[in-house]
Amino acid sequence: MGIVSLFADITHEGARSLIGPYLGLLGASATAVGIISGLGEFIGYGLRLLTGYLSDKTHRYWLFTFLGYGMDLFAVPLLALAGRWEIAAMLIIMERTGKAIRKPSKDTLMSYAARNVGSGKGFAIAEVLDQIGAVSGPVILSLILLFKSGDELANYRFAFAILLIPALITLILLLISRLNFPQPEKFEVKEEKINFEGISKSYWLYLVAISLIAAGFADFPLLAFHFQRIDIFNSTMIPFMYAIAMGVDAISALIFGFLYDKVGVTSLIIASSLSIFFSPFSFLSESSLLVILGVILWGIGMGAQESILKSVVADIVTPEKRGTAYGFFNAIFGLFWFIGSAVMGILYDRAIVSLVVFSMIVESAAVFTLFLLKSKLGNPLN
Template sequence: MQENKGKLSKAMLFILLMGIVSMFSDLTHEGATGIRGAYLDLLGASAVTIGFVSGLGELVGYSLRMLFGLFTDKTKKYWPITIIGYTVDLLAVPALALITENGWRWAAALLIVQRMGKAMKKPAKDTILSFAATAEGAGKSFAIQEALDQIGAFLGPVLVYLVMKYKSGSPIDIYRAAFAVLAVPAVVTLFLLLFAKRRFPNPESFEPEPKEYIPFRIKPSFIVYLVAVSMFAFGFIDFSLITMHASKTMLFSDAALPLLYALAMLSDAAAALICGLLYDKKGIKIL
């Protein structure tokens, strides 16, 4: 939607700004995703441990989203919760560069803390984004957000690849350098987030007053959807295990591991933009 011809609305500017925030955020933690399994293996963790830590991180992350979502709804402190969540999420990643040899327990703890930060920020961030999406179209708004998000998820592994390719030293020193470099996009993310808060302190103003309040009710179709998603997740193999296996079997070099993840994220970005635009036209059947 445009307020004047050739001029973006404030809602769209907010959507784009938050999309750029997500881009740098994903550049940080998705940059780490491509190598965290191999890193845990290098630090002495077994395959069982890596699988358990990865699963526990996902469990903690998704379970806490409900609690933080309820807390966000109750307090309406959208920006503070978003900023705190982003801070925890992002700073846990470069902190992996501080782990010493055989310190896989500390690395595992940081990975779980990172998921906790993501769980904290996600409900609040999605809520403030939904305010602007109401004015601009949900499909288009979240498609833009997801596309920028996945561009960051593509660039992060590429950045890590370049560091690991040209950094000299022992394997653990190379991994530490890769994690340390990710502190740069992490700081950029927090700076942009604070700028967004200052520029748009009340994003809820984008959302028009509802004509009537419709309470949420769990429908049978929603339960079927949850079961389907659960079955999908049940058969999902975390990328940490894939990278650990690829590293141990020397199927790919350590430096090439992030590129595998980057390729997956690039395809995700393209699909998100296309499917989001189609959703506005075709509705839920696009799913």
């Protein structure tokens, strides 16, 4: 499933690197681009609450996974045929909807196998493979556009059409996984040390912690906007900063994922404590080296979010409720990410220092809540 994510992310992230300019070439305004992107993310996270519940009620995890992948993967190459920005916008929303349909079920399927080898280790390895695809997709399309001459719009359409190849590979790999492991719930290890019934009180406390983590963590586009405004890096270096962050993301996901299987929630506390300081280094420093340190700390936070956050859900929620739990987890995380991003954008325009203070206070509150969670769980995750 990690390799499935690798090829899927070549498709998704490759497309995301071009969607903004492509919509502009089709005649969309900046306002339209912002609304389309925001609505897509809101649907992509919010709908997971419903699809997670339905997957648990029906136990058709593979079905939801196939439906979601089929919808979002084919929406991407179909962008090559869009003659108007409104049609492209519908396909972008379709791609995000597909992700919402399959994500809780896919995470549940992953959790069964991950619990067998160690939740932290399993999700960490999947995240590393995922990030390889996330970096490869934009690089591949950049090379296509670099070496292809002719009309710019035609070149973009050709690039989207090429993404049909990794999309088909993804579905073939998914089918192979389904044929080989039709009942992945059999991977689940029965352990007496965790005896929560369904969705426990610990899960709700955990939701408070992840909500605070999401609210205090800035989107990279805001970081990139700041780097460009203060002219600390030239325009060609900003994408390289993102590449650095994604590389750190992959490495930290692996490190903290393995550490999670050793020390439990403590690993998330360590990662979150380190990432508290991404905002002062990134937004207040005038030294490029310190800014790079801020980007590295940001990448550490992202890596922990992508591996450990899912691992904790797998360990504190029983298998039959896990799809619902992942759906609600993703919906709440996305909502507070949106709220926090909006607040930090407003604070940035007023005073950058206020953004940094907000981020550090909220992230510190998240760490405090994680300490409460660790105390409540006692030994089960340690």
